[in-house]
Amino acid sequence: MKAGELEEPTNFNPSEGDDAQFAVTKLAETNRRLKATTKRRKIKVEEMIEGSYDESLSEYLPDPTDDETQSIISEVINENSLTGEARLTQYSCDVEATVDTVEVPIVIERGAARPPPVNSDYLPLPWRGRLGYACLNTYLRSAKTPIFSSRTCRMASIIEHRHPLRDPSQPEHPVKNRPDKSKKARKELGDKFVQDLGLANARDIIKMLKWNDKYGIKFLRLSSEMFPFASHLQHGYRLAPFASELLAEVGKVAAELGHRLTTHPGQFTQLGSPRKEVIDAAIRDLEYHDEMLTLLRLPEQQDRDAVMILHMGGVYGDKAATLDRFRKNYATLSPSIKARLVLENDDVSWSVHDLLPICEELNIPLVLDYHHHNIVFDSTQCREGTFDISQPELQERIAATWKCKGITQKMHYSEPCPGAVTPRDRRKHSPRVATLPPCPPDMDLMIEAKDKEQAVFELMRNFKLPGFEKINDMVPYERDDEPRLPVQLSRKKQKAAAHFKRKRAVSDSISDHNGASAGGDEQCQQVPGKEVPLDEVAMGGPQNRVYWPPGREDWLRPLKRGAKVPNIVETD
Numbered sequence: 001m002k003a004g005e006l007e008e009p010t011n012f013n014p015s016e017g018d019d020a021q022f023a024v025t026k027l028a029e030t031n032r033r034l035k036a037t038t039k040r041r042k043i044k045v046e047e048m049i050e051g052s053y054d055e056s057l058s059e060y061l062p063d064p065t066d067d068e069t070q071s072i073i074s075e076v077i078n079e080n081s082l083t084g085e086a087r088l089t090q091y092s093c094d095v096e097a098t099v100d101t102v103e104v105p106i107v108i109e110r111g112a113a114r115p116p117p118v119n120s121d122y123l124p125l126p127w128r129g130r131l132g133y134a135c136l137n138t139y140l141r142s143a144k145t146p147i148f149s150s151r152t153c154r155m156a157s158i159i160e161h162r163h164p165l166r167d168p169s170q171p172e173h174p175v176k177n178r179p180d181k182s183k184k185a186r187k188e189l190g191d192k193f194v195q196d197l198g199l200a201n202a203r204d205i206i207k208m209l210k211w212n213d214k215y216g217i218k219f220l221r222l223s224s225e226m227f228p229f230a231s232h233l234q235h236g237y238r239l240a241p242f243a244s245e246l247l248a249e250v251g252k253v254a255a256e257l258g259h260r261l262t263t264h265p266g267q268f269t270q271l272g273s274p275r276k277e278v279i280d281a282a283i284r285d286l287e288y289h290d291e292m293l294t295l296l297r298l299p300e301q302q303d304r305d306a307v308m309i310l311h312m313g314g315v316y317g318d319k320a321a322t323l324d325r326f327r328k329n330y331a332t333l334s335p336s337i338k339a340r341l342v343l344e345n346d347d348v349s350w351s352v353h354d355l356l357p358i359c360e361e362l363n364i365p366l367v368l369d370y371h372h373h374n375i376v377f378d379s380t381q382c383r384e385g386t387f388d389i390s391q392p393e394l395q396e397r398i399a400a401t402w403k404c405k406g407i408t409q410k411m412h413y414s415e416p417c418p419g420a421v422t423p424r425d426r427r428k429h430s431p432r433v434a435t436l437p438p439c440p441p442d443m444d445l446m447i448e449a450k451d452k453e454q455a456v457f458e459l460m461r462n463f464k465l466p467g468f469e470k471i472n473d474m475v476p477y478e479r480d481d482e483p484r485l486p487v488q489l490s491r492k493k494q495k496a497a498a499h500f501k502r503k504r505a506v507s508d509s510i511s512d513h514n515g516a517s518a519g520g521d522e523q524c525q526q527v528p529g530k531e532v533p534l535d536e537v538a539m540g541g542p543q544n545r546v547y548w549p550p551g552r553e554d555w556l557r558p559l560k561r562g563a564k565v566p567n568i569v570e571t572d
């Protein structure tokens, strides 16, 4: 029996001395404590997750009770504990499946006693490269009609939606029009349900690209969640033909705007694992990402630049053997996947110096992540910081892995939170970044920060990078570019409004001759929302109020009446 299944004892009186009941109470108490611990750890784990996890979407995450997900999660956790690491991934937000059973080890090597980093003083100015963000736009996500590309669902929901809706002629409603289980289930209906989520996600990419372009951003990482469960063993599906037309439209917009699009398959997608299930799942996932990018039908150079970033993953107790498995599995990949696959150094096991030789050997571009490098580097070859890693000889070797494939080079940049000492704390990305890394000034740079496009804006503002003038930086929230709902009147006011309408109809006919209106009851009139053309919804309005200063998320949305103004001081 799982702790979560325990029933609360009723009418229990400990003085009765009923052993069985006492045991049940004890268990219930343990259960309660477990839940509290789980909650605490959930927060911790979420803090560790870098990049694209969106807390508000947790309810839509894939079903963790699914066997395949479970098996892969336990695989990765086992490997992580083998290497003494506490790396959990986006699935970690499913706390019941992971954190309850795994004690997260605290790694303290190279903590406070490590030598200070040696950083380069070079600033890549004047900046000519593209700055990008990953997957989610905080401004658009909080719009009144949210614009985002990671709508997903639980697996149970797909199965439920195999049944037709109670009234199939009407749109689904969470209460009034749900799938009717008394009707015959059809697999196509469930597939259509999940595929429609993907289409809605892809449609929003077009809006995100146009928004980015308006504010001088030309680089976006597409969410791997765009087509939920597409690479799943049982529920997976091909994107063609149902998404072909829409993805081509997305690609057309990206092509017109000169926008770079990339992807970063999740942590579970590893090609060095000794387990066949993991490799099979990884290949399915790479095929999904490759199909998504290929269906964009981008012009030649942009298509080549649409890479899939992968980590080597676990070490499995033996780096050389893992690299051998990677070689073997890489050889089986399709030419299209090989053309897109690039490797990134990680912050757990694989340093730049570990990966560069295999990248050179197999003709795979290497993504340099500065933040990861500062946590995991080969201390026999270089020191922590941006100085050693930026030395021309090393940079030329990295650049060559891109040049020989004709792909525009890109790098990753993020910064740890102030005050972080242990590797575990230092892995956490700060919401914004204070500076640019010492990369070439024409580099495509993915800014991996929690505040997403705002972190890019911050850099644009700090260094007056091209486009900084497009952001209105000093005026607080006042969105006038969102559709407004008609004002809801109370029943009493509705009556008054109806009365007023009748009265006005009469007085209008009288006053038609002298040009004066009776009026006088203005508060009863509905104030119509400002008409916003569909293309302009959430675009920032004519004054471009799209920037919010650090800690002022309320600039994204108006505060609810009576709500306290959040404290600007960082609380974590």
Ligand SMILES: [Zn+2]
Binding pocket: 344, 369, 412, 448
């Ligand atoms: Zn990275």
